[in-house]
Amino acid sequence: MFLKILLIIAIGLDIILLSIFKNPVRNMQQKNYKAQVNPFSVVLFDKNGANPIGISPLNDFLYYDLKKDHFVNDVNFNQNRDLIEDIKLTLERLILRPQRLIWKISKNQFTATYEITGDENGTTQIKRTLENLPEGTKAVGQSLTLCKGCMLSDKDKKLIFLREDNLTTENLDQAKKLNLIPLVISEQLPAAVQKILVLKPDGEILLELEISANQEVIFLQDWNILELKTPVQDSNDLKLYQNLKFR
Amino acid sequence: MIINLLAAILFWVIPYLTGRIFTRGIVYSFAAGCLFWFLTFFLVSWVVSFFQISHFSTIIFALVIITSLIAIVKILKQNQTARLTDKMPLLALAILASVVYFFIWHLQTPYPLPLNWDIYEHFTLANKISYGQLSLFSSKLSDTFTINSYPPLFHIILSIPHILLKADFLGTYFFLEYFYFLLTVVATFLLARKIFQNTWVAFTAGIFSVFIFENFMVYTALFLMPQNLAALLTVLALTYIPKEGISKLNLTALLLAIFLIHYIIGALAILLILLFIFFRKYSFKLLDWGIFVSTTALLLLMGINYLGSFVLTGREEALHFTFPLKEKFSFLLDWFSLSFLLLPLGYFAILKNGNREQKVILILALLTLGISLAPWSYFLKFFVFDHYLLSLLLATGFGTLILNLPRPIKIAASLWIGLSLLIVFFESQLAYKTPLLFEGRYSHLSPSEITTARLISKNYGQDTMLISDPGTQYILESLSGINSPGGVYMNAQNRQTLSQLRDETNIPTIKAALANIADELPSENSKRKRTVWVLSGRYFAWLKLPPDQKLSSYYNIWRPYLLSSSDLQYIHSLTFDQGLKIVYQNDELFVIEIL
Numbered sequence: 001m002f003l004k005i006l007l008i009i010a011i012g013l014d015i016i017l018l019s020i021f022k023n024p025v026r027n028m029q030q031k032n033y034k035a036q037v038n039p040f041s042v043v044l045f046d047k048n049g050a051n052p053i054g055i056s057p058l059n060d061f062l063y064y065d066l067k068k069d070h071f072v073n074d075v076n077f078n079q080n081r082d083l084i085e086d087i088k089l090t091l092e093r094l095i096l097r098p099q100r101l102i103w104k105i106s107k108n109q110f111t112a113t114y115e116i117t118g119d120e121n122g123t124t125q126i127k128r129t130l131e132n133l134p135e136g137t138k139a140v141g142q143s144l145t146l147c148k149g150c151m152l153s154d155k156d157k158k159l160i161f162l163r164e165d166n167l168t169t170e171n172l173d174q175a176k177k178l179n180l181i182p183l184v185i186s187e188q189l190p191a192a193v194q195k196i197l198v199l200k201p202d203g204e205i206l207l208e209l210e211i212s213a214n215q216e217v218i219f220l221q222d223w224n225i226l227e228l229k230t231p232v233q234d235s236n237d238l239k240l241y242q243n244l245k246f247r
Numbered sequence: 248m249i250i251n252l253l254a255a256i257l258f259w260v261i262p263y264l265t266g267r268i269f270t271r272g273i274v275y276s277f278a279a280g281c282l283f284w285f286l287t288f289f290l291v292s293w294v295v296s297f298f299q300i301s302h303f304s305t306i307i308f309a310l311v312i313i314t315s316l317i318a319i320v321k322i323l324k325q326n327q328t329a330r331l332t333d334k335m336p337l338l339a340l341a342i343l344a345s346v347v348y349f350f351i352w353h354l355q356t357p358y359p360l361p362l363n364w365d366i367y368e369h370f371t372l373a374n375k376i377s378y379g380q381l382s383l384f385s386s387k388l389s390d391t392f393t394i395n396s397y398p399p400l401f402h403i404i405l406s407i408p409h410i411l412l413k414a415d416f417l418g419t420y421f422f423l424e425y426f427y428f429l430l431t432v433v434a435t436f437l438l439a440r441k442i443f444q445n446t447w448v449a450f451t452a453g454i455f456s457v458f459i460f461e462n463f464m465v466y467t468a469l470f471l472m473p474q475n476l477a478a479l480l481t482v483l484a485l486t487y488i489p490k491e492g493i494s495k496l497n498l499t500a501l502l503l504a505i506f507l508i509h510y511i512i513g514a515l516a517i518l519l520i521l522l523f524i525f526f527r528k529y530s531f532k533l534l535d536w537g538i539f540v541s542t543t544a545l546l547l548l549m550g551i552n553y554l555g556s557f558v559l560t561g562r563e564e565a566l567h568f569t570f571p572l573k574e575k576f577s578f579l580l581d582w583f584s585l586s587f588l589l590l591p592l593g594y595f596a597i598l599k600n601g602n603r604e605q606k607v608i609l610i611l612a613l614l615t616l617g618i619s620l621a622p623w624s625y626f627l628k629f630f631v632f633d634h635y636l637l638s639l640l641l642a643t644g645f646g647t648l649i650l651n652l653p654r655p656i657k658i659a660a661s662l663w664i665g666l667s668l669l670i671v672f673f674e675s676q677l678a679y680k681t682p683l684l685f686e687g688r689y690s691h692l693s694p695s696e697i698t699t700a701r702l703i704s705k706n707y708g709q710d711t712m713l714i715s716d717p718g719t720q721y722i723l724e725s726l727s728g729i730n731s732p733g734g735v736y737m738n739a740q741n742r743q744t745l746s747q748l749r750d751e752t753n754i755p756t757i758k759a760a761l762a763n764i765a766d767e768l769p770s771e772n773s774k775r776k777r778t779v780w781v782l783s784g785r786y787f788a789w790l791k792l793p794p795d796q797k798l799s800s801y802y803n804i805w806r807p808y809l810l811s812s813s814d815l816q817y818i819h820s821l822t823f824d825q826g827l828k829i830v831y832q833n834d835e836l837f838v839i840e841i842l
Contacts, residue, residue, distance in 0.1 A: 001656075004648050008660045014585040015667040022581060023674040027681055034684070047686065048809045094673050202812035 017083070024081060025089040028101040032122035032246040033207075037103045040075055041145075042114050044124065046246060051206050053198070053244075054145035055126060057105050057112050059225055061141030062134060068141070071130075077107040110134065122207075122246040131237045138234075141218070141227040142242050144209075149201030151180075152189075152219060152226065157197055157205065159183045163221040178203040189217040196226070208245045248358065251418030254408035258423055261311060261407050264318035274483045275497040278504035283314075284407065285400045285507060292381040303379030304410045311411055333446055337436060340453040343665075344432045347457055348425055352469060352676055359418040359697075360690035362680065363470045364805070367725035367734070368392065370416040372399055374728045377406040390767035391721065391734035394562070400507040401473040417697065417726060420471070427471040427479070431634075432456045434482045439639045441486050442604050445646060451661060452642035458668035459634060461582050462679040464568065464627050467634035469676075474512040477505050478631040481516040485523055485608075493524065515618070515629060519611050526607040534606040538598055541610045545617035552622040559624045567801040569624040578627070581678070583637075584671045586664075589644030590637070596647045597640075605643075612636035683806045692722060693807040695835045699781075700726030702831050703838065709774050714745070714764055715781035716789035718803045719836070723781060732766045739798050741765070746797045749790040752820050754827065761841055782818055783836035784808025809834050 028035040032047050041056035057071035085102050092100065101116040109132040118124045128142060146152075151174070152161040160180040162171050167184065175182045178199070189196070196209045196217065211217055211228065218227040232238055262280030269279045287310060295303045356362055368391045375388050376399055385392035385399060408414050432453050439445075439452035461467055467475055484501055502520065506513035526537060552572035558565045570578075579587070597609045612633060619630035645664060649657045680689040696719075703713065704727040713720055713731045720731035732741050741764045748760055761780060766772050785804040789797065796802035810818070818837050821827045831838040 001652060004652065005656065005660070008645075008648055008663060011585065011588050012663045012667040014588065015664075016584075016670050018580065019584045019667075019671045019674050022584075023678060029684060029687075031687060049685070050809070050811065090670065090674070093677075094670065200812075 017087075020086050020090045021081075021083070023090075024086055025093060025101065028099070028116060028118065030099075030118040030122065030124075030246075031120050033118070033124065035101045035116045035118070035124075037101065042101065042103050042116060044116070044244075044246075046200075046206055051147035051150060051200050053147060053207070055114060055143070056145065059143040059145055059223075059227075060112070060128070061139075061143065061227065061229070062137050063139035063141065063229065064134070064136045065138060071110070071112050072105070072107045077105050080104040080106055080111070124244045124246065126242040126244070128240045128242075129237070130240070133236055133238065136234070137232060139229050139231045140238075140240055141229045142240055143225050143227045144242075146198060146224045146226055147200070147206070148224065150206060150224070151175075151178075151199045151201075153180060153197040153199050154183075154193065155195040155197060155208070157199070160199075161185055161189060161196075161219060163187070163219060166221040174201075185219065187218055187220075189219060191216075193217060198226075205247045207247060210243045248418060250412050250414050251359070252422045254412050254414030254419040255422030255426055257408040257411060258404060258419070259426060261315065261411075262404055265314045267318045267322060268314060270494075270497055270500075272487060272497070274480065274487045275494075275501055278480065278501040279497075281400055281404055281504045282500055282507070284403050285398075288376065288403045288406075289381055292379050295379055304377060307407070307410050311407060333436075333440065333449070336446055336450040336453070337433065340432050340436055340450065340457065341429055343454070344429055344457050345425075347672070348428055348469075351673060355684075355687065356680075356689045359415070359421045360688060360692055360694075361417065361420060361424075362683070362690060363420075363424065363466070363472070364691055365470065365472050366416075366420055367721050369402060369405060369472070370420075370725035371734065372402040373405040373409065373416060374725070376402050377409050387768070389730075389734070390732065390771075391724070391736055393733075393736045394560070396511060397473050397509045398507055400504070401476060401509075417692075424469065424471045427476070428468055431468040431479055434479055434486065435635050435638050438482055438486045438635065439642060442608050442639065443643060443646070447649065447657060447661075448639075448642045448646040451645050451664070452638045454661070454665050454668060455586070455638035455641055456635065458665070458672040459582055459638065460672055460675045460679075461578070461630060461634065462675045463578060465630045465634070467631045473509040474628060475631055477508040477512045477516055478635070480505050480508070481519060481632065482635045484516075484520050488520070488524060490527070512628070512631065515615070515632070519615070519632065522611060523604075523607055526610065527603045529603070531603070531606070534603060534610070535598065537610045538606060538613070541613035541617070545613045545620075548617035548621040552620070554622070556622045557624070563799055564801050565624040568627070569622070570627065572620065572622070575620050575627060581675060582671075583641075584667075586641055586668065586671070589641045589648075592644030592647045593640040593642070594644075596643055608636060608639060612640055685806045685808070691718075691805055691807075693835060695833045696722060696783075696807060697726060699723065699831060699833070699836060699838060703727040703729055703779060706830065707777065707779060710776040711779055712764075712766065712771070712775045712777070713779045713781065714761055715783060716745070716786040716804060717742070717800070718789065718805065719781050719783045719785045721803075729779065730766060730771050732764050735803060736800050738767065742798050746790060746794070750817070752817075752825070754821070754825050757821070758841055778841040779830065780839045780841055781836055782810075782814070782839065784810050784814065786836075787811070787814045787817075807835050810836070 026037040033044055035042060035044050040058060041054045044053040060071045061068045082104060089100060099118055104113040111131040113129040115127040116124060153159055158181060160175045160182050162182050162184055164184045164186055172182060194211050198206045200206045214231060216229040218229055230240055262284060263277045265283050266276030266280030270276055291303060291306050371389050371391050372385055380388055382388050383398045384395045386395055408419060409416060435456035436449045436453040440449035456468060460469055502517050505516045549572055556569045558569055597605045615629055615632040615636060619627050619633060649660050683689045683691060685693060700723050707729050711729050713723055713729045717735045717737045721735035724731040724734055744760050744764050748757060751757055761778050785808055788804045788808050792802060822829050828840045829837055830840050
């Protein structure tokens, strides 16, 4: 009898584990946005499934004294499964509305775990947990690849930030059309900026992004990348947060 | 909603009542009733056509009332009460199935939104039938049908409640599929109880039936389609065909009805039923040989996959429904996970100790599994029978484990397996639904599209052709009754013409192209005086597909999309700037009339 019970338990566990293994949680849907793990990035979409915002180790930076490097420099990185987390995420999804998405990558010793946590109001936290950081890491650049045609504005939606080396007639016309005053910047946004709005091509607000006091905001307009550079203590592991709010 | 609920009940009840005039027994009566209405609709259609009268639906209405009254009087006179044993397990399964249906499957798909893509072509056909248009060949009624896999028996039965109550097809189908799902679970329970004479095994088989969802190509329990209805009737036939004294007339009617619901699935169904009837008379030794032969057949049919895959029919779509064996196994693991570990236990339990009927069921299960794993295109659809038969075998395997356990442990074990299958089901149905997410709902359809269809239906008639991308026109045609050129099976030439309109702003060019897009049926083209062009988010998404996907009927835009700012700019350039008439607009689409 005992063996039969064990066998029943084992079969049930096998059924559950295989199902979870074959169906990793790769999507998260909230009221105002959805998040999805793609082959080389995590992408956040607005509630209509458009205007993607990308998060990728190929665009995030590690800063050293004299140079900077991406988390990974090519697509040959490992994407790691954590079965315990997968089980937790599946059960959360079954019992509650899905609220977390986890994507873990590694290359050599370095590991980066991206955890997207959201709520019904559109507030999203992107947590980057970095392990086995290279020695001498002075700062981390958390990058967001903006949607094509999306623009950066200030918290009051009066300005549009444009790079001085990217002042085109098209950009200026767009600013005029949307009644926004162009503010020409070099690479960094002004230090006083505490909140940025990302606008859709039609001028509607896509999301708000909070900036911490110690962060530099770098706008790589050619690649449509917005980077938040955060100085860090020399440490093996660390956790960094970005807070967004989708409208 | 109440009308649609009633209509969904009548879909099942009307054929049963009519059939009760001629015979008894639930399955035989339903089958007889289906055949009666099949013949009657054709007869009435011929009569109204011959005598040039336009009261088709009135005549059908009257006939339904008369036959139903006759049947009710007959039933009351017979004073027969139905006995239902094992009420508690059946009730438990019905509650479980209801919870699963409404709180998991339809949790974010509120009434009346569907999750079944195929239903739209059935609505299109049923709609035409309710107006008296009939043909044995579906492709002659609508060019949405490019192959004649079935005569319109299913659609005739579907049109009856619509004629009686003016019920909405969409709303009716929401409840219809719920009742159908319940019936699949009940049918599995009843068959298992008859074959194994064990309530625990039957209950477990019911649990398997609730939670096994084939989320690709098969969709046995959750999608009501002709092939799935044919399989359900087959299972009920296996349950109710007596061991002795089979009425040849009843059996013939039943087999004919199943065949007329779906030719191909029906053909295999007839074979399975006949094998069941004849094999259960054989000796145990012969049946054991039969198990050996069917096991060998299964292995051989699987082995043929190593010779290659074989595409049947000339349809382009057939290529996409041909899979290597490895991929088919992957599907099975998605649907059943490792509950297959119970299969050898069930197999050997039946081989060693099974009675005749149990051995026959094992033979049939192995044969149908082998056929569905064979390397020909579309063959995976035959798995619809294994939804039921494998549930029985897996439940038998589970039954061998809990056989001599104390009752509390039996209950705990059943709950544990149920929980594990719940997770499998959850993942399986989510994998199907995830690509359909739009504005917080899972469906191919949006409320805005329903509203649009109603408006088009009110303002346009048989002289209008509706043109859009295949997905949009498929849906709007079915919900509005306004013809489109091919629906989702729009032909390659029309697709080519439509795709050339991407970014086209010259109005005469647009009008000429739309005028060239024609229906496959000459009769529809001859009626055409107006065109309604629907520019939807789907349409613009379809235009952005790669050329080979635009020409393929396999690739569609499966869910609604909002119009983007560039879509709106394009539409404005045609309408506000150049005067094309907007009939209706919302966030998802513009309806433009072209005269």
